Amino acid sequence: GNSVTQMEGPVTLSEEAFLTINCTYTATGYPSLFWYVQYPGEGLQLLLKATKADDKGSNKGFEATYRKETTSFHLEKGSVQVSDSAVYFCALSVGALSGSARQLTFGSGTQLTVLP
Amino acid sequence: EAQVTQNPRYLITVTGKKLTVTCSQNMNHEYMSWYRQDPGLGLRQIYYSMNVEVTDKGDVPEGYKVSRKEKRNFPLILESPSPNQTSLYFCASSQSREVRGTQYFGPGTRLLVL
Numbered sequence: 185g186n187s188v189t190q191m192e193g194p195v196t197l198s199e200e201a202f203l204t205i206n207c208t209y210t211a212t213g214y215p216s217l218f219w220y221v222q223y224p225g226e227g228l229q230l231l232l233k234a235t236k237a238d239d240k241g242s243n244k245g246f247e248a249t250y251r252k253e254t255t256s257f258h259l260e261k262g263s264v265q266v267s268d269s270a271v272y273f274c275a276l277s278v279g280a281l282s283g284s285a286r287q288l289t290f291g292s293g294t295q296l297t298v299l300p
Numbered sequence: 301e302a303q304v305t306q307n308p309r310y311l312i313t314v315t316g317k318k319l320t321v322t323c324s325q326n327m328n329h330e331y332m333s334w335y336r337q338d339p340g341l342g343l344r345q346i347y348y349s350m351n352v353e354v355t356d357k358g359d360v361p362e363g364y365k366v367s368r369k370e371k372r373n374f375p376l377i378l379e380s381p382s383p384n385q386t387s388l389y390f391c392a393s394s395q396s397r398e399v400r401g402t403q404y405f406g407p408g409t410r411l412l413v414l
Contacts, residue, residue, distance in 0.1 A: 188342075218402075227304070227390055227405035228343075273342060288403060290335075290342040 186211045190274050190291035197264055197298050205259040205294050207248075207274035215276040217241075217250050217257040218288070222271040231259075231272070264298045271295050302327045304406035306391050312412045313381055321376045321409050323391030331394045332374040333358070333403070334366065336387040343390065349374055381413045 191206040209215065216235040220228040232241030237252035246261045257274060274291040304325045313319055325332065333348040335358075345358030349368040363385055365377040374393075378385060388410050392403040 220405075225407075227407045228392075228403075229405070230402055233402065288333075288343075288345070290344075292340055292342040 186215070186276060186278060186289045188274050188276055188289055188291035190272075190294050192292075192294070194295040194297060197296070199266055199298055199300050200263045201298075203259070203261040203264045203268075203296070205272055205274075205296070207257045207259065207291060209255050209257065209274075209276050211255075211276055211278050213278040215278045217248070218275040218277070219246070219248055219257070219259050220273040220275060220290075222273065222293070224270070228273065264296075266298045266300050269296055269298045302404070304391055304393055304404050306389075306406040306409050308409060309407065310410050312414065314414050315382055316380050319378050319381060319411075321378075321389060321391075321411070323374045323376065323406060324372050325374075325391075325393040325404070326372065327393060327395070327404065328371065329393035329395050329404075330371070331403075332368065333392045334364070334374070334376050335390045335392065336360065337390060337408075338387050346376070346389075381411075383413045386411060386413045 188209050218233045219231040221231045222228045232243040234241040234250035237250050240249045248257050248259045271293045273293045275288045277288050307322045330351050334346040335343040337343050344360045346364050347358050347366040349355045352371050355366050355368055388408050390408050391406040394403040
């Protein structure tokens with residue numbers, strides 16, 4: 185079956201520090217990969233995505249590269265801000281372009297706290 | 301504004317008292333889904349719907365029901381809630397013909413079953 189493994193949190197960093205949140209996956213088929221972010225008291229929002237090997241997704245200074253050889257999709261940011269404090273979820277989707285019935289498998293989430 | 305709305309946002313109830321959590325989207329999306337979020341487990345899919353009158357079980361469907369009589373609405377029904385259904389619930393929708401898996405989430409419903 186499909187599964188996503190994220191590094192355990194919580195992660196606490198000082199402002200302007202470098203961030204890495206590890207994510208590895210197992211999947212039957214050829215997945216698309218995603219990072220979702222959940223700010224306090226809110227629903228999940230798509231942060232970035234990559235749909236094929238070696239693609240790099242990027243948004244708001246965050247980046248992640250789809251590495252098929254290591255089945256990984258690690259999230260990175262060069263300089264975090266207090267406003268980046270949130271829970272980050274890695275997820276995958278496997279299915280035809282017309283829409284898979286079971287679209288997203290999530291990791292357990294990583295809580296990030298950035299201190300001023 | 302394109303959005304997914306859920307009601308109520310917070311609910312405290314007692315074991316066995318039927319309840320419904322509503323979900324509505326204004327994006328004309330075909331696909332809708334319910335998830336529950338529990339500490340250390342991430343989000344797990346409860347039920348999903350590919351279109352009107354088409355629903356199917358996700359990973360953790362026991363104790364839940366859904367219906368999809370209209371495209372925009374996808375209510376979650378707990379016929380006889382139990383304490384192990386205390387959780388944070390999210391509704392999501394997507395246009396199934398978009399790039400796979402880009403889902404739009406509601407703000408969440410926090411449920412406590414005593």
